Amino acid sequence: MANRNEIPYKIxxxxxxxxxxxxxxxxxxxxxxxxxxxxxxxxxxxxDELSAVFCRELAEQELNNNDAYIEIPEEIRSFYKMYRxxxxxRAYCLEKALGxxxxxxxxxxxxxxxxxxxxxxxxxxxxxxxxxxxxGVTTETGAGQWGTALSMACxxxxxxxxxxxxxxxxxxxxxxxxxxxTYGADVTPSPSMTTEVGKKILEAHxxxxxxxxxxxxxxxxxxxxxxxxxxxLGSVLNxxxxxxxxxxxxxxxxxDKYGIKPDTIIGCAGGGSNLGGLIAPFxxxxxxxxxxxxxxxxxxxxxxxxxxxxxxxxxxxxxMICPLAKMYTLGSNYIPAPNHAGGLRYHxxxxxxxxxxxxxxxxxxxxxxxxVFAAAVQFxxxxxxxxxxxxxxxxxxxxDTALKCKETGEEKTIVFGLTGTGYFDLYGYQKYxxxxxxxxxxxxxxxxxxxxxxxxx
Amino acid sequence: MANRNEIPYKIxxxxxxxxxxxxxxxxxxxxxxxxxxxxxxxxxxxxDELSAVFCRELAEQELNNNDAYIEIPEEIRSFYKMYRxxxxxRAYCLEKALGxxxxxxxxxxxxxxxxxxxxxxxxxxxxxxxxxxxxGVTTETGAGQWGTALSMACxxxxxxxxxxxxxxxxxxxxxxxxxxxTYGADVTPSPSMTTEVGKKILEAHxxxxxxxxxxxxxxxxxxxxxxxxxxxLGSVLNxxxxxxxxxxxxxxxxxDKYGIKPDTIIGCAGGGSNLGGLIAPFxxxxxxxxxxxxxxxxxxxxxxxxxxxxxxxxxxxxxMICPLAKMYTLGSNYIPAPNHAGGLRYHxxxxxxxxxxxxxxxxxxxxxxxxVFAAAVQFxxxxxxxxxxxxxxxxxxxxDTALKCKETGEEKTIVFGLTGTGYFDLYGYQKYxxxxxxxxxxxxxxxxxxxxxxxxx
Numbered sequence: 032m033a034n035r036n037e038i039p040y041k042i043x044x045x046x047x048x049x050x051x052x053x054x055x056x057x058x059x060x061x062x063x064x065x066x067x068x069x070x071x072x073x074x075x076x077x078x079d080e081l082s083a084v085f086c087r088e089l090a091e092q093e094l095n096n097n098d099a100y101i102e103i104p105e106e107i108r109s110f111y112k113m114y115r116x117x118x119x120x121r122a123y124c125l126e127k128a129l130g131x132x133x134x135x136x137x138x139x140x141x142x143x144x145x146x147x148x149x150x151x152x153x154x155x156x157x158x159x160x161x162x163x164x165x166x167g168v169t170t171e172t173g174a175g176q177w178g179t180a181l182s183m184a185c186x187x188x189x190x191x192x193x194x195x196x197x198x199x200x201x202x203x204x205x206x207x208x209x210x211x212x213t214y215g216a217d218v219t220p221s222p223s224m225t226t227e228v229g230k231k232i233l234e235a236h237x238x239x240x241x242x243x244x245x246x247x248x249x250x251x252x253x254x255x256x257x258x259x260x261x262x263x264l265g266s267v268l269n270x271x272x273x274x275x276x277x278x279x280x281x282x283x284x285x286x287d288k289y290g291i292k293p294d295t296i297i298g299c300a301g302g303g304s305n306l307g308g309l310i311a312p313f314x315x316x317x318x319x320x321x322x323x324x325x326x327x328x329x330x331x332x333x334x335x336x337x338x339x340x341x342x343x344x345x346x347x348x349x350x351m352i353c354p355l356a357k358m359y360t361l362g363s364n365y366i367p368a369p370n371h372a373g374g375l376r377y378h379x380x381x382x383x384x385x386x387x388x389x390x391x392x393x394x395x396x397x398x399x400x401x402x403v404f405a406a407a408v409q410f411x412x413x414x415x416x417x418x419x420x421x422x423x424x425x426x427x428x429x430x431d432t433a434l435k436c437k438e439t440g441e442e443k444t445i446v447f448g449l450t451g452t453g454y455f456d457l458y459g460y461q462k463y464x465x466x467x468x469x470x471x472x473x474x475x476x477x478x479x480x481x482x483x484x485x486x487x488x
Numbered sequence: 489m490a491n492r493n494e495i496p497y498k499i500x501x502x503x504x505x506x507x508x509x510x511x512x513x514x515x516x517x518x519x520x521x522x523x524x525x526x527x528x529x530x531x532x533x534x535x536d537e538l539s540a541v542f543c544r545e546l547a548e549q550e551l552n553n554n555d556a557y558i559e560i561p562e563e564i565r566s567f568y569k570m571y572r573x574x575x576x577x578r579a580y581c582l583e584k585a586l587g588x589x590x591x592x593x594x595x596x597x598x599x600x601x602x603x604x605x606x607x608x609x610x611x612x613x614x615x616x617x618x619x620x621x622x623x624g625v626t627t628e629t630g631a632g633q634w635g636t637a638l639s640m641a642c643x644x645x646x647x648x649x650x651x652x653x654x655x656x657x658x659x660x661x662x663x664x665x666x667x668x669x670t671y672g673a674d675v676t677p678s679p680s681m682t683t684e685v686g687k688k689i690l691e692a693h694x695x696x697x698x699x700x701x702x703x704x705x706x707x708x709x710x711x712x713x714x715x716x717x718x719x720x721l722g723s724v725l726n727x728x729x730x731x732x733x734x735x736x737x738x739x740x741x742x743x744d745k746y747g748i749k750p751d752t753i754i755g756c757a758g759g760g761s762n763l764g765g766l767i768a769p770f771x772x773x774x775x776x777x778x779x780x781x782x783x784x785x786x787x788x789x790x791x792x793x794x795x796x797x798x799x800x801x802x803x804x805x806x807x808m809i810c811p812l813a814k815m816y817t818l819g820s821n822y823i824p825a826p827n828h829a830g831g832l833r834y835h836x837x838x839x840x841x842x843x844x845x846x847x848x849x850x851x852x853x854x855x856x857x858x859x860v861f862a863a864a865v866q867f868x869x870x871x872x873x874x875x876x877x878x879x880x881x882x883x884x885x886x887x888d889t890a891l892k893c894k895e896t897g898e899e900k901t902i903v904f905g906l907t908g909t910g911y912f913d914l915y916g917y918q919k920y921x922x923x924x925x926x927x928x929x930x931x932x933x934x935x936x937x938x939x940x941x942x943x944x945x
Contacts, residue, residue, distance in 0.1 A: 039503040040569035046496040112497035113581065113872045124570065124644075142599045144874045144909070186869040187581075206663070206914035210874060212921050213865060213914075408670060412643040415570045417601045417667060452601070454911040457663035457670075464669050 041118040042285040049116050050280040051103060053273045055092075056311040056383060058099035059318045062390060064269070064382035065357030067093070068344060073488050076354045084251060084353070085270075086159040086261050092270040099315075101273065103155075110154045110187060111277070114143035119285040120449075124413040126433070133436035135429055136291070137449040138282045138309065139416070144210070145180035147419065147451030148305050149265050152274035153177070156263040157184035166259030167191025171221065171246030173301075174374030174421065175200055175207030176451055177265030182214035193260075195221040195249045197376075198241035199369055203458045210455075221246035228252050228350035242366040243302075243377045248350025266302025267347065267356070267381050275308020282446065283312045293324060295432055297447040299424035300328040300337060300395070301374055303381030309448040314392060327432075328384065328395040329424040331403070333471045334367040336360055336380045337388055337395035339478055345379055345485055355486060358385040361473075362481035368471035372400055372459030373420030378481075398427050399470040404463040406430050407453065419451040420459050498575040499742040506573050507737040508560060510730045513768040513840060515556035516775045519847060521726070521839035522814030524550070525801060530945050533811045541708060541810070542727075543616040543718050549727040556772075558730065560612075567611045567644060568734070571600035576742040577906075581870040583890070590893035592886055593748070594906040595739045595766060596873070601667070602637035604876065604908030605762050606722050609731035610634070613720040614641035623716030624648025628678065628703030630758075631831030631878065632657055632664030633908055634722030639671035650717075652678040652706045654833075655698035656826055660915045667912075678703035685709050685807035699823040700759075700834045705807025723759025724804065724813070724838050732765020739903065740769045750781060752889055754904040756881035757785040757794060757852070758831055760838030766905040771849060784889075785841065785852040786881040788860070790928045791824040793817055793837045794845055794852035796935055802836055802942055812943060815842040818930075819938030825928035829857055829916030830877030835938075855884050856927040861920040863887050864910065876908040877916050 057063055066075040081090035092101065103111075122135040140148035160168050167190050172178030178194040185192035194216050201208060201220035208218045221241050222229040228248040232239065239245070247264070254262035264271065286293065296313055298306030306328055316322040328337050336359045346363035347353040360379040367376045380388075387393040400420070407423035409430070410416070418426060429447040436443050453460065462468040514520055523532040538547035549558065560568075579592040597605035617625050624647050629635030635651040642649035651673050658665060658677035665675045678698050679686040685705040689696065696702070704721070711719035721728065743750065753770055755763030763785055773779040785794050793816045803820035804810040817836040824833045837845075844850040857877070864880035866887070867873070875883060886904040893900050910917065919925040 040566075041503070043500050046498070109497075109580075110872075113577075120570075123566075144868070144872055144911075146911075183872055187872070205918075206911075209914040209918045209921065210911075213874065213917050214869060411601070412671060415567075415601055415640055415644070417670065454601075454603075454663075454667075457666040460670050461662075461666045464666065 038121050038289055040123060041120050042289065043118050044116040044281060044284055046112055048284055049108070049111065050277055052100035053103055054276040054280055054312050054315065055095060055099055055101055055273050056315055057096040057269065059315045060386065062386060063096050064386040067354035067356055070346065070351060070355050084255060084262050086156070086163050086165065088159045089156060089270050092273055093268060104158060107155055107158050114150065116281050117142060119282055122414055125410060128413045129430065129433050129437065131433040131437045132440060132442045133433040134442065134444045135433055136446045138278055138446065139449045140278060141416065141449065141452035145176055145183055146454060147176035147180065148275060148278055148308065149177045149180035150183060151277050152265060152271045152304065153180035153184040154187070155274045157181065157188045157190055160261060161188040161190055165190065165261055167193060168261055168263045169193040169250040169254040170263050170265065171195045171243055171250045173197045173200055173243045173376055175204050175455055178216065178218065179207060179210050181263065182211040182216035185216065186214040192216040193253060194218045195223065195246040197221055197243060197246050204455050207455045221249050223249060226252045228352065232349065240369045242349060244349035244363050247348035248352055251348065251352055266304040267377065267379065269383060271304045272307035272311065272381055272383050275304050276311040278305065278308040278448065279311045279313065282309060291444060293446040294443040295325045295327060295445050297327045297329060297425050297428045297445065299375060299421050299448070299450060300330050300380065300384065301421065302377045303384040305448050305450045307381050307384050314387065317392065326393045327428055328393055329428040330395065330397045331371060331373060331375050331424065332397045332399045333371045333473065334361065334376050335397045336378060338397045341482055342385060342389050343485055347379065356382050358382050359388060361478055362484055364484055365481040370469045370471055372462060372468065373403065375421050375424065396428060398424055399472065401468055401470050403427050404459065404468060417453045418449060419453045420456050422450040425449065495578050495746055497580060498577050499746065500575050501573040501738060501741055503569055505741055506565070506568065507734055509557035510560055511733040511737055511768050511772065512552060512556055512558055512730050513772055514553040514726065516772045517843065519843060520553050521843040524811035524813055527803065527808060527812055541712060541719050543613070543620050543622065545616045546613060546727050549730055550725060561615060564612055564615050571607065573738050574599060576739055579871055582867060585870045586887065586890050586894065588890040588894045589897060589899045590890040591899065591901045592890055593903045595735055595903065596906045597735060598873065598906065598909035602633055602640055603911060604633035604637065605732060605735055605765065606634045606637035607640060608734050609722060609728045609761065610637035610641040611644070612731045614638065614645045614647055617647055617718060618645040622647065622718055624650060625718055625720045626650040626707040626711040627720050627722065628652045628700055628707045630654045630657055630700045630833055632661050632912060635673065635675065636664060636667050637722070638720065639668040639673035642673065643671040649673040650710060651675045652680065652703040654678055654700060654703050661912055664912045678706050680706060683709045685809065689806065697826045699806060701806035701820050704805035705809055708805065708809055723761040724834065724836065726840060728761045729764035729768065729838055729840050732761050733768040735762065735765040735905065736768045736770065739766060748901060750903040751900045752782045752784060752902050754784045754786060754882050754885045754902065756832060756878050756905065756907060757787050757837065757841065758878065759834045760841040762905050762907045764838050764841050771844065774849065783850045784885055785850055786885040787852065787854045788828060788830060788832050788881065789854045789856045790828045790930065791818065791833050792854045793835060795854045798939055799842060799846050800942055804836065813839050815839050816845060818935055819941055821941055822938040827926045827928055829919060829925065830860065832878050832881065853885060855881055856929065858925055858927050860884050861916065861925060874910045875906060876910045877913050879907040882906065
């Protein structure tokens, strides 16, 4: 047992203390997340149907609601050891700057070249693709972290990697593209003329800056129409949350080592991969009645699926070729305003997190991006790390929670997920530094209009 | 004692094992490095003279050839704990890819927002400036790591920070500039019209892309002509190598913990701060006759001070207003070709390293940048980290040493300094990926011409 009186700035687990199995929260959920549906039949998607799009073992993981633990293969564990365990950091300097009695910790996932937690699932998905003897994988990327992560994983396993990158990010972030190329990936701005669905979208919306939903459709089309390819996705899916549970398992092990019990656990939420992974073992404890925690999802006001969306079956992609998922959604045609600088721009939310939200276990808040960048800069100047705009949503909520503690005198223990670094997001920071970062909040009418296209059945 | 049979991927020291004092190699050198000279009198620069340019305590450290250990103030240690100890990584994947019997380790200094080891000295220099009650500091930056590091340190201590950035980098790396602005620094491309020396240089060389030597002159001029400002420098100086000894001390502690004895220690060398810090305690052992190691400095073929320069007194800056230093130099007017993509573009070399080189203790090699980027990409794809072009010089030499071991069958233990990440150097990677990265090697005539302007006395 570590010395509980002296909590270091950074708690690092030993490599031998790293999780040997992922934790599958679904096994502990009495009300399971709603199943994916075949978009044609509206019947639950079968293993064979999913295996046409995803690698076989990943499709099995997608459907596995029963096994609480799934072993992490040795090859993946070896790769994890190159950048994990990640540190759980005590934000001593931020606490001091805020003058709060709260204790703030963050699990920092940015110490790798992808700059985020995305690598945790990328390496798993590349491993299963390689194991299945595939030639390559396709995917979409928004802010670029996922595409970078997958490029790195594919370089490691010598797989072909085809990335459709949301056009607005492709243009704002040429250097993200260049990192992917350095790792050998082929990067195409989406929507593109390289797929049927891309052509259709470009015809309907000639000036579109793209969306994750479009890029997913293109990546899926390429995968299913090319021999030896499968599609992989960086968020939303059950399998991704499963892989990301390594974040939460390490966090819990580090907290337990020092006898720390969190009150509030906070994460940013786009598709839900980081938040779902971070909170998984803690939600498990709560569901089993072993402990109680508050969980807060933080999303951008410009893309507020959990706070303003509807809980319903919807398409996962704009092209409507993927299975349907029951989730909090803004409608698969929803595209956040182009002035939105961070990621977290997906129209829906992981079915697991959506179910937890519907069951009253997960709270949710949204913030304007100017407030988010203000928190980012405050954090950077005292804690040293320049955070990703996505992660800064969680920082904002953590700071606000800590400031509330200052008012009430509560000595809460706050844990938040610092999913990544903002080194490739300087375009957004530049706008903020120049006072030109505009906020956009969709009107109720805009959201209602987008939701009109929900599948009806 | 750690389990010597199982060497993890990453050796992390505990925070309690971090060095409490810097190691001052000069105390153990029988032949001391040559003193700095007043450029007007050619007499050794006095403490008072240096204190007009540098903070008092830093000037004292600059002149201290006697104390082997200088305590690290608690405030600096606290800051160090936000990003240190840095990992010593066993390059298992690189070893496997090379098929070498050599064991390769690298001390990775890139896990902080400055992206490099520069923060180790930036925080020390900002601390002493604050302690002296100064209003702010000025500096130059080339590739941008040092400017970023100093911006971060000044934000932490609430000091004004004025950075002169070599114009070619300023233009190639707008996002580096933006990080510095985010931390509150004021960044000016150099040469500029804001100083007399800048104006003079622009008149003489209207199209110049700038050099570290020019930027130093501008930063010094600003500091000495403004009340409450001092100049700080990120490399070359004795004080900087002193602060950077934290790299070598941690490396040695980590190696000792697992009973590992290196044969060859490799570092890239521009001004010498990383290499000087990394090898300091090992050179100390060698000088005291306690152990033997091979030390290799690696520099770019386009700026080859150690391999093709002269060991002589020279100006540290283009404007010739700084003290003179005895060093391996290409002449203070030497400017590497603008197609040079990495840093390491200083015309001279730390007096400590220059003395070690002259005494036969330090070997030196140079590489063309195309070979350096090839090593960078190879490393990135197997070890996951996208390295800085500067650091990649050390990677190149480590790979070549390991490949030589493959031929001879020697099981050498190689340690190299991975000084930082290349996240802001994608311009260079893009050129390399596009096959457009050109090499430049100065002719003997060009070097001789530049050396003609050495001060004569």
